[in-house]
Amino acid sequence: MRKSFLFSYSGGADDWWNEIGGSKQWQSGPTYYILSASYALVSLVALVQLVRIQLRVPEYGWTIQKVFHLMNFLVNGLRAVLFGLYKSVLLIKPKALEMLLMDLPGLLFFSTYTLLVLFWAEIYHQARSLPTDKLRPAYYIINGFIYFTQVCIWIFIRVSRSPVAVEAARIFFSVISFGTALGFLIYGGRLFIMLRHFPIESRGRQKKLEEVGWVTGICCTCFLIRCLVLAVSAFDKDADVDVVNHPILNLIYYMLAEIVPSALVLFILRKVPPRRVSDQYQPIK
Template identity: 65%
Template sequence: MGIIIEGLVGDWWGDINESTQWQDGIFFALCVAYALVSAVALIQLIRIELRVPEYGWTTQKVFHLMNFIVNGVRAIVFGFHKQVFVLHPKVLMLVVLDLPGLLFFSTYTLLVLFWAEIYHQARSLPTDKLRIVYISVNGAIYFIQVCIWIYLWINDNSVVEFIGKIFIAAVSIIAALGFLLYGGRLFFMLRRFPIESKGRRKKLHEVFFFYFTLFTT
């Protein structure tokens, strides 16, 4: 029975892997999904701006703007995947494919910074170094990635290209871990507020929303 199921799954996956129609359908479905997430972020940004325009560009507004950009870029990449995969030189294609991952890292580490500041302030801990850490980490990540791109532009090396892919994956995992750490801390801290607190319920819903957004992007 197991052999039969394995054979069916293998045939099904082989059909999808060899079918340009299936691949195009998957890419366009991802394009629509990311476009929807991008649209939600833009709507949130507009709502906040209309509600509190006097506060200028807060961390929350910048986050929604970056979320709009990163998911918009991903939607464009998936929507124009045929053109992306034939870009020359090859490093240009890699830049287009890797850039959303870097923007993803910056976007969600910004949210980690926002929540870390809230958590540290609530615990009467210093917050002056948090922004320095955010800028330093992001600067280092972008510097390393640009060095990889420059090397691949000069010398098209498959090993370095593989290292670049691993680097982008590791960057995304780091962002997710930081998000889980401070998102979880903030969530449990908010649970200590009275159940009838409207602010608490709103923040808890916000935490769940961003958890969902993170793991669907």
């Protein structure tokens, strides 16, 4: 019987956790369908927001804001499908294919939210009259390197079939998550401080200050949670979230690390851009 590091203490909670872990009712019950429905709802919200933005400013093409909502739609939609078919997905052999299906949305989630870091970095650099020409190439290079490295890890897992390769994959994702949290902290913090010291008081400034502060806090927290859980799961098999007999741990982890943060960020960034040209709303070239 397996138990999580989150419930490793003895007593009633431990017995309760073991009972759930060994219960066929829980393993085949509604937990994964709840996750699937939650992801589907977030995906739908992102799609609706994307359509609203497109209808408001169709002339701007694919902006960072539109790409962000499109990727949210894709990431959450893919998660919804995977958890809806969890009985098949989580039991796929070989292990490399299962990890590919479960890790790919995590990579896309990383790319989606680092778009916000890129957007804030561009705003900060423009406001400080710093060069911005290297920011987008850096975003593409970093993402390309991470995807290439992850593909190499998947191939290594398939060829070697060694548990060390699986541990390496978890550690790699943990490092990525920590780096993303650090990126939000650096550029979200810089932008927050810059807005706070902006000399002109206005309602728009205050709303933007709150927006940056909340999104920074939410994204830092969710990526640090991912970092911690993945780091622990690399060395403790009982902490692995992507297994059938951890229904509650899966629910808690994905709710805290992806679903709730995504829903909150989409809510905070729900305002569509004005029809007039804005310096903060530039098309992706």
